[in-house]
Amino acid sequence: MSGSSFGTLFKISTWGESHGKALGVVIDGCPAGIPLCEVDFSEDMKRRAPGQTKYATPRKEADEVEILSGVFEGKTTGTPISLMIKNTSQRSGDYSEVASYYRPGHADYGFDAKFGFRDYRGGGRSSGRETAARVAAGVVAAKLLSELGIKTTAYVKQIGPYACEKNVYSRQVSKEGSSVTTKIEKYIPERDIIEKSPLRMPDPDASQKAEKYLMDCIQENNSSGGLIECVITGVPAGVGDPVFDKLDALLGQAVFSIGAVKGVEIGAGFSVVETKGLDNNDSFLSQSETSSNMDNKNAPDANTAVPDPIKETNNSGGILGGISDGDDIIIRAAFKPTPSISAEQQTVNKDGNPITISVKGRHDPIIVARAVVVVEAMANIVLADRLLVGMSAKLDRIKDFYGK
Amino acid sequence: MSGSSFGTLFKISTWGESHGKALGVVIDGCPAGIPLCEVDFSEDMKRRAPGQTKYATPRKEADEVEILSGVFEGKTTGTPISLMIKNTSQRSGDYSEVASYYRPGHADYGFDAKFGFRDYRGGGRSSGRETAARVAAGVVAAKLLSELGIKTTAYVKQIGPYACEKNVYSRQVSKEGSSVTTKIEKYIPERDIIEKSPLRMPDPDASQKAEKYLMDCIQENNSSGGLIECVITGVPAGVGDPVFDKLDALLGQAVFSIGAVKGVEIGAGFSVVETKGLDNNDSFLSQSETSSNMDNKNAPDANTAVPDPIKETNNSGGILGGISDGDDIIIRAAFKPTPSISAEQQTVNKDGNPITISVKGRHDPIIVARAVVVVEAMANIVLADRLLVGMSAKLDRIKDFYGK
Amino acid sequence: MSGSSFGTLFKISTWGESHGKALGVVIDGCPAGIPLCEVDFSEDMKRRAPGQTKYATPRKEADEVEILSGVFEGKTTGTPISLMIKNTSQRSGDYSEVASYYRPGHADYGFDAKFGFRDYRGGGRSSGRETAARVAAGVVAAKLLSELGIKTTAYVKQIGPYACEKNVYSRQVSKEGSSVTTKIEKYIPERDIIEKSPLRMPDPDASQKAEKYLMDCIQENNSSGGLIECVITGVPAGVGDPVFDKLDALLGQAVFSIGAVKGVEIGAGFSVVETKGLDNNDSFLSQSETSSNMDNKNAPDANTAVPDPIKETNNSGGILGGISDGDDIIIRAAFKPTPSISAEQQTVNKDGNPITISVKGRHDPIIVARAVVVVEAMANIVLADRLLVGMSAKLDRIKDFYGK
């Protein structure tokens, strides 16, 4: 069924269960020459790791990434990079009861129906712990992207009813009189601002309200859903492919493949339902018309003859017809409340008989704070892959490449 | 760049431009023995075809599907099925001006950045006309699915501010007293109800209001966004794969790959952000507990030992952890307003200079009515593929298959 | 089963049966900007076409290639190129009897076992006619390769016991005295020499003997096997991948996928079994040491620091460890005798009962003469794909590409 591989040229294959010996990923197709060492993984692994705040499971995992292959003398060699993260805090005993019934909101029933049985320890392969391998792969993708001037930033936009106020992705536009000069501003929160909030919400007020809301959830033995927003800057125009491998389609698959995601938006997202074409279309502006804090002069490459316009708005979310338009890429993902809650729930056991359960174990009351780095990782993996694939789109560039 | 193929075992490769000789699709991996003839394509092709109502482009296309290979004596042979749809109403002259500038909301700029030039006639490869080949492939997928008792129904849920009232996807649940009996009802509109509305909105009142709204858009030389909902019944539990090839992830890619889609939801979708776990989790109920009009007793297959529970609610949208849970699959997709509008817009030309344009040609003021069948097609293609892939998940079933 | 697609970035999907309406191929991933028109296909299609000599089936097919998509204003656009070849000389009546039994040496039995039935007309999908689509795709690949200075030449090396004498692939080496200067010569037959022989054997004496041998075969209602040799010049060093996608492994798959091929060799091939390492290893020589008629100064690209040595011998056939070494690539393929012969043969019918048959229809007494261009096509398709894939191997080249 081959469902654990992703990508065409920058291809990842993840493996591992929540309570097995280890988890990991093989990256096949990472270009040679990228500096990489084990310390590079620490920050992102820690952002995803459990036990960091009271809003996350207290399970403690070192989540140290070991490089087993593909790096020599501090650089990637172009051959498969095998990364392993050992599981150190398995408590399988917590889960033995789970084997006999189907937890609501979990994949238990589908797994039994598909495979005939399942590794029930901590969700096995469908545990959120599976994302550790994605984050490790995402670090490698990010190293490649940073060499190309591309940066990805995700944060929590909303938890329950509490949303960050500043509309970070949209830009303020003001035409000054009859002058064609246009002023464009955008706001993308810096990593340190985001990390100041235990919930990774860059708006301190919203963060505090959400914290209180979550404390209530915890007391109710309940959990909450949330919304993540992700902005990618520096992507040149021309990345992505016209039909099934549209950049947004692959980002859609990538983000939907994160457990608990129930909705994905690009740019203006669902709000387009109620808008009209004239408002939703983003006018292209000549660079000479604008004064902005936008630095992404993203003409696709040095020797391309296309101009380098700026869009007046960014309802497209940086992607038109599946191809990047040189603007910031904006993704939003809705995460459902953690299904593992200790409140009582109705379900059936393996014999089909009704029972009442209370899910034990060490669970997160909210997923989004830890999932921010997972969304970044998946976005980076898609971008890395499409940037490599895109090198072969034009004959003249291929001839340049091969010195003809 | 290989972006025009999709699927693992039921694999489609589409081709063709809006104003070229023809469009088409090659289906590689369709099982042998499915009855198929050219008439089978008529209804769905007509549902997508232009010129059917005043809310669609008046371009007239016969959109007849010709079977060029893979069918013998009225049945599929298991070898590639090549389907071709000739273009009969090209008016390339309408588009010659487009070559020199970048239409807002279109892929023009990205195409030039990526490929160096583009077939500018009617959007070329990025034209909505490309979906004709998807619909043709979807018909073949649907024929396979219908043999397995699976049916897909899509309709327009909302246009501008006007939404169908009946919450078709959610079910009414009422526990009767202390009895464990639960009454579950669901409402999925029948095809003939949907087709009665020129906008394919099964709610006559909403449809009429939306029609009026669209007439205003047309008069303003403007266009409107809309929302499509799609329900798939009869999918057995256990379809889809745990990690990157989650059923929802592949549906996400498939639906996002339709031009103009800016958001996709499964089940409760974005509403999960504001809900709590206890409310969002769908309790499993024993069949003996329920009296319902639900006929989808979807235990995955005859010789599987898993029980066949019904979920009290369907916030999951029929998919948990990427694997079908035996319930109806619910997808929603937000389509942006048609970017081709004849109202004046600002943009830049190929030299980077600002110009004012008005897009000429024959365009749709709304896409969703014609896109309903495209969403169905993409969903069916994903389902067909995953049902075939899923046959190899368990040793005992493989041994049965090979008579061991 | 998806067995009709091939390639990663330059991906082809073929379709069509021998006696259906048409055959064709969709090329997804061909770079934009390659000049292409329908006349470009004529020469290669004619080389493959039936009815050209008395050593080929007298079936007459125009084999004209129609370009349905992917080309605009005389250049490839980067979107899928759909090519169609109409069948004009179907005589299905010739084959109706074949439906009831299994021809020895044919795929009939396997097809029935796999698919339950088959399009028995002229072998259906397993007809040699299927290769027409490969040749069409090969023409496009060759156009790309020619822009990069790569040329592929195949010819018939042997038919029955009659082999071309000149050992075209091996090179004469003579060290002159104590001088380190080495003289290297090679002989690759020109297309016009090859085409002078109706059997495409560049050795006139061998060709004449083989012709007489084949006339005897025809009189005996029998057929003959043959050997094709293929030389590719101008491939830069560094093409191909280290493990499963070794250049020779993909060439192996590509050539074995041509019906009737029972053996494939690279370079010294099966003769390596009886040689020793010191003889089989090809010494690298400094360019300054050599005077040769070798023009393939194939350092992989302009800005690579590796030297550009010449090998003293070419037992490697241009590939070491799956990666091109800058030398000529040498492939040999053994084709079995045409299985369709009108001599009497024993077989069984669909009921399992023994019968005696004589295969009617219009068949070739020898395949290799027409297959020469098919081997070239498959080699070119592999090369085109791997050259595109190889562009993403190194960080510094990627940074150059994206102007960083």
Added chain:
Amino acid sequence: MSGSSFGTLFKISTWGESHGKALGVVIDGCPAGIPLCEVDFSEDMKRRAPGQTKYATPRKEADEVEILSGVFEGKTTGTPISLMIKNTSQRSGDYSEVASYYRPGHADYGFDAKFGFRDYRGGGRSSGRETAARVAAGVVAAKLLSELGIKTTAYVKQIGPYACEKNVYSRQVSKEGSSVTTKIEKYIPERDIIEKSPLRMPDPDASQKAEKYLMDCIQENNSSGGLIECVITGVPAGVGDPVFDKLDALLGQAVFSIGAVKGVEIGAGFSVVETKGLDNNDSFLSQSETSSNMDNKNAPDANTAVPDPIKETNNSGGILGGISDGDDIIIRAAFKPTPSISAEQQTVNKDGNPITISVKGRHDPIIVARAVVVVEAMANIVLADRLLVGMSAKLDRIKDFYGK
């Protein structure tokens, strides 16, 4: 460049360098329910391991396979199986000199040209040690195949000029008088006979002569090529796909992807060049006509209507038109002499200057004895994949599967 993955449904991704921390493989798509434990790997890993005889490198490696994921309570779970083999005998010091020049017969030059640098320790990724991961994956494939009655046996057929006499793959046929009864015998050496020879040649006389020949090679600081033959029994008819994914084409890729292979044959192989159709075609015989020691009554499955004939000969090598014909599958592979020899050789260094080298380190004078199990592994991986893929070929079987 993604060259380290192989397979469609039973997909393997290998990783690891000769002198890195470890090597391994991730198997994605192995069906659930196959009994598997670490001991299962011992025998095959030992057959491949170095240091077993004086005809192999004395490097000592335990080559113990560790199962990191995908197995629970002794059975495969259907999720990725991660297997790791730690390197325990790295002596990188032996290789430091190699960094500065290009060893003849090795991938050194191609690696530098492709990636810009290489892990030069022991050949890095292009070391024969890479095959350890293939053998581990092959064990899992073999476990699946054994459940389906399929068995793969490879052995050394020839070393230098010394070949096993008994023509194991061809069968003796004798028609008795005018009776239609046909006697068919075949000889496939048993594993214990093969293992009695240190060179894995099942003919004791040939083995002894080859041993003496190899002792001479060792004394000359030289090495020898060899030939492996592989027989697969029990494969049902109908496995493999008609065009590019022909069973022989995929076996061709799989076997050519083993380093040092320069030629691959199926069935009669290169001998077909000199034979005629009437001799090469294998007549189908009714089972009632034959008395044989052939037990492979391989009608594809219980509910298929095709008969179950036996072929009088097996020149096809069990594959016709890319699809298995129910007969034994026969593959032969030519391995070049080990390129690492301590005899003096000419080459160039990284500056392009000529130098004389003598390859140090611990090398095998012959590869085939250790490669026997690698050929088996690759054949098993292809078969496992195609058997899973083949389950979706026919509608009636799919309906059976899903209980419709």
